[in-house]
Amino acid sequence: MKIHQDHSRFKEIVRGKIKANLRKYVQKGEMIGKRGKDVISIPIPFIDIPHFKYGHKEQGGVGQGDGEVGQQLAPGAVQPGAGHQAGSAEGDHALEVDVSLDELAQILGEELQLPNIERRGKEKIIAQKVKYTGINTTGPESLRHFKRTYKQALRRQIALGAYDPKVPVIIPTREDRRYRSYKLQNLPETNAVILYMMDVSGSMGDEQKEIVRIESFWLDTWLRHQYKGLECRYIIHDAVAREVDRETFFHTRESGGTMISSAYKLCKEIIKADYPSSSWNIYPFHFSDGDNWSADDTRFCIEMLRNDVLPAVNQFAYGQVESPYGSGQFIKDLREAIGESENVALSEIADKDAIYQSIKDFLGRGK
């Protein structure tokens, strides 16, 4: 249909708008509207054509129905542009467009110029998949192909002259039976896991956690785009670490001190137990305000990273969220000790504006 041309042009424009405003969306993460399973709706400003027109709230109008003077109209009862032009009225509100997460990731990749991730062990990681490809003369009855069997029987009966169009009874024999047959296919499959770690000690405030939440949304989106079947695990820590679900991860607030080593230790254990590095792409992300308990603990952290974590993972990422209470020492120590390693990404996130750059720091190497 002709309209498809206009429709795809419209979609292209929407994409362009999202791209142009990406920085804003990245900052606000949450403003991205309702999220369906694989689709989110994004409000975009000014997609309609501007006219000289009255401000809507100035205008008011004439309505019909019961009610006293001064009675409030039900919310949503007043449609922008309502009145005699109902139907052709353009809305006052921003247009909401649905974008699939995959497409959003593509846009993110294009705009931030993110390289595609080089998977590890692509060759090694293999899954077998059953695919029905052909027809066989033997097989279980549950896979019998009725149509083909019937055809075969019909063909045989006609050839034998046993077919009577007036009494079209077809009786398949054993030889007529046909079955679906399958083949096992080897599919290279890549598995990936993100291990989120976050410092929930007293010095991490709501604002800091908000930053982590927004950032993790974009990291999820991108990695999900790169790997089908991405798993996420969540670890929170103050002086001790524990594994939690997503909800708890973002909403817990503890008080007390910080021992980063506790988180790394748990991380190490999880990797060892569930994610053998030969078959998994592993991405630990750690967020903290950079305030560790002691220099000793920091040393212990670095040792663990060097010996156990870094050899096993694709990339270890540390994001330091600025907070008024943190000293911000930890990133300096890390930079000094392992900053040179090629699978370490370090990023300082001063505020929401910095999320954009930080995503680039984390994902920009294609690891």
Add this chain to the structure above:
Amino acid sequence: MSPKSLSPRLQDLKNEIEGYAKRLGLDFFQTVFEVLSYDELNMVAAYGGFPNRYPHWRWGMEYEQLSKGYEYGLSKIYELVINNEPCYAYLLESNAEVDQKLVMAHVYGHCDFFKNNFCFAHTNRRMVDEMANHATRVRRWIDRIGLEKVEEFVDRGLSVENLIDYHAPYIRRNPDPKRTEEESKSNERVEGFKVDREYMRGFVNPREFIEAQRRKVEQQKIKSKKFPERPQRDILLFLLDHAPLEPWEFDVLSIIREEAYYLAPQGQTKIMNEGWASYWHSTIMTTHALKDYEIIDYADHHSGTMGTRPGSLNPYKLGIELFRDIEDRWNKGRFGKEWDECDDLRARRAWDKKLGQGREKIFEVRKHYNDVTFIDTFLTPEFAIDQKLFVYGYNEKRNVWEIVDREFRKVKNKLLHQLTNFGQPIIEVADGNYDNRGELLLTHKHDGQDLKADYARETLKNLQSLWRRPANLITRYEGKGVMLRYDGQNHSEKKVDL
């Protein structure tokens, strides 16, 4: 698109309904029905009812919204009909028979209205072909100039498409004869230098000198002449006449203007047109076409169309009720001096002169009125109370919409105000050489409502790029005069005294 001709069954139904319509006195062009699947219907609806429009993303946006609305089961398009000769109308393939009948009956109402209402007298009755030609023309420009450029220009053009003179087709705006007279009277008397002695005149001011002076004065006069001489409403025409447009831009803009003028009467008669069509589908269906077993479905769909919500006015409902009210009044003779002067409520309620002129009257009304005059003439206090009409407004303090008033005068005024000029601000071009710098100056005739500021600025930007010189707009915000300006790079505004 593959329009299917009517199935024999639908053809029979069409003949049946057409017969009723004719017998009841409707007068219409030949009407062609086509059956479409829902996405084809969505496409046609996105194109504003036409099978073919120039390429533009806006149709795509419309299509997306319609498709979504349909897929989620939120909305369904019942009827689409084009003002054309022959009239084209579309039926949704999957509709039940009773719906098809209802739509057909409704469509004949529209066709009769298109043919007979005065607003449509000047419209192009070959618009289907014309729109297709427009599409071809724009496509050709796209091939030559490039999609992006043409699209950007169309965006700009559409942004000012409402700046036309809605009354232009019906009147002639002559230049004011009095003023031209005055101008010729005050014809220049060039004096030259002062001469003390009469016999020296020829030497001090030789004839050639006087001539040269006269020419200079004349030229100055032409220069200082404002253009346009008087404020002009048809800003699109003004741009076509005076803006430095490329040939392709001129062509595209004139297409936009032509389509805007073609579509204008439909906006000017929305209430009447839908009311009239609803009146007739209701009459035809309930008195002739309905089978017993279809009653429930019909009632369901009819009431769906007539449904009202507090915050909006349903043109179908208002229109049909007003037509019925008129019919009733003229049947019973509830009009004229005697009726107006009767204060006795009981007498008024029992008033029935058995005139039986109702039908005749509404046929007359559908010919000679548009929405503004229709409401102005026939909306009575009784009707407003019966229909529970009210004015609503925004309460800034409570941050909600609320009912403001039920007083008849206010309701009527608000309604009329909404309908005048489509409820759009009246904007004129006052000067095409503002400040003697070739700038464009528009004025907004402020009537108590401010413009939507961000839209106004964006529109001004578009005007600037059409005019290629700074564009200015004088309006009011919160009671104070303001001149908005866009000079090609920056927006600015300054106070002006009005």
